Amino acid sequence: MDAIRVENLTKRFEDVTAVDGLTFAVPQGELFGLLGPNGAGKTTTINMLSTLLKPTSGRAEVAGFDVGRNRDDVRKSIGVVFQEPALDGKLTGRENLEFHAMMYGLGRDERKARIDEVLRLVDLTDKAAVLTEKYSGGMKRRLEIARGLIQWPKVLFLDEPTLGLDAQTRRHIWDYVKKLNKERRVTIILTTHYMEEADYLCDRIAIMDHGKFVALDTSPHLKDVLGGDVVSMEVEGDADAYVAELRTLDWIKKIGRHGEELNLTMEKGERRIPELITTAQANGLTVSCVHLRKPSLEDVFLHFTGRTIREEDVKVNMWHGPMAHGRR
């Protein structure tokens, strides 16, 4: 069964189409990633799926319930961790969790047991009695993830779960998320604009840009689009004969030549390097340097959108900063 089904989902704000006719499905138990720059429509999509925003048109089902007509059923089935902290700073960690557990109708004993359990899961048992306004960014995030789990959601939404956190905390959160997904079979929808996060965590990744999916597949398949690895070689001597010979080899998909440097695109580059070197030596060349580069998601993003995700970020922040913020 699909945990999420989306058909033609669209959200228009006055002048902007933030989400533009999305159609996709997420099977139960999948860790699904939405990858895209700021302003791509990721958060708007999450807000619609979690019933906070009404779609302009199209439909979406979460855990089998329509997000427009069965809002309360959807709300009972999901957990949400928002992009910006959604804690009451004047309540302690435990009180924030209690507020949540009561809202979800858990009884007194169950509440206590679940809260203790999720606090342990995120290593915050010691800090449970501290006001959350005193928490660090990483602790807040962990508490929010714990909170999203109290009611055992069928589907968990994580909107940029590691935004602005240090590398170590990020690692921790990745481990929690993976554990949850594998051990508890919770379907997880995660948005991010960190390539390595999507790459490390997600079963499938949808690359989102201007409110649309430009690609949707597993990370290895997405990278396959680029045709494989790039082997860069620096050679000393006259390389013309060598390049002519390389052109006859069908496993080399692309040859680029910049002075003494050759860029060769192929699959399984690491297995071809010895052969490349032998052939070069047979042509009387000295190989001074070899470099193998595996395609990254960054390259995939560049391929599909024509931009790197970082330059897009800078542009958005410079020109649309306040607008993008207001729409989160």
Add this chain to the structure above:
Amino acid sequence: MMISWTAVYVMWLREMKRFVRAKSRIIGSLIQPLFFLGFLGLGLNKMAVPGVQTGVTYMRFLVPGIIGMTLLFSSSMQGLSVLWDREFGFLKEIMVAPVNRVSIVLGRIAGGTTSTMLQGLLVLALSFLLGFKLGHWPLFLLGLVFMVLIAFSFIGFGLIFASRMKDMQGFGIIINFIIFPLFFLSGALFPLNNLPLVVRLLSYIDPLTYGVDGLRGCWIGASAHPIAVNLMIMTAFSLVMLFFGAYFFEKSESV
């Protein structure tokens, strides 16, 4: 539609916890009424303020007005606290919970009314220290009913504005252009009899006028309108405000 009493309770409980923890806010909210009572009340007590009923000292006239002011400010802040929740993100946590919005509004109103009443009663206790005396017990209790009605009215009023506003930018405008005029036009500080006709007409459409006048009728035995009239107007107004506050809160989008 099923009202979730657990949700009402948990919203109320949250407000109570916030209230007792915000000690500086409580003290701050008492300082202003205390200044008014101390400087105006004690300072003008011996003077004949035009329009004040004969036999009523200015201090006695002023106390119900200052209680009304405390309630007005505190309860509109309570209604507007939705804005803070929006600003700090907690509103999303509330809105994504599987309980209907009516329960959430009821919980907010319950919590807001309790903390507003506590502040009003604290100011009343302070005014006893300054020599304020009450009349009959039944009328004192009826005065408490007026206090609750004032609290209801302006919580609903605050909710209406907070639900229509996306951020804190309009906040100062509301305080300066709505709350302060409501306060001055209510006759809380002195009778408006000698002011121009326009001002007096405006005071008649200011609901706080009837709230404060009702408190005076109950507590000092002198009011411009009969207590029953004040009671009817305040009841009707508070119900209308609560209804629209709940309505707009329910319609509002949380992001």
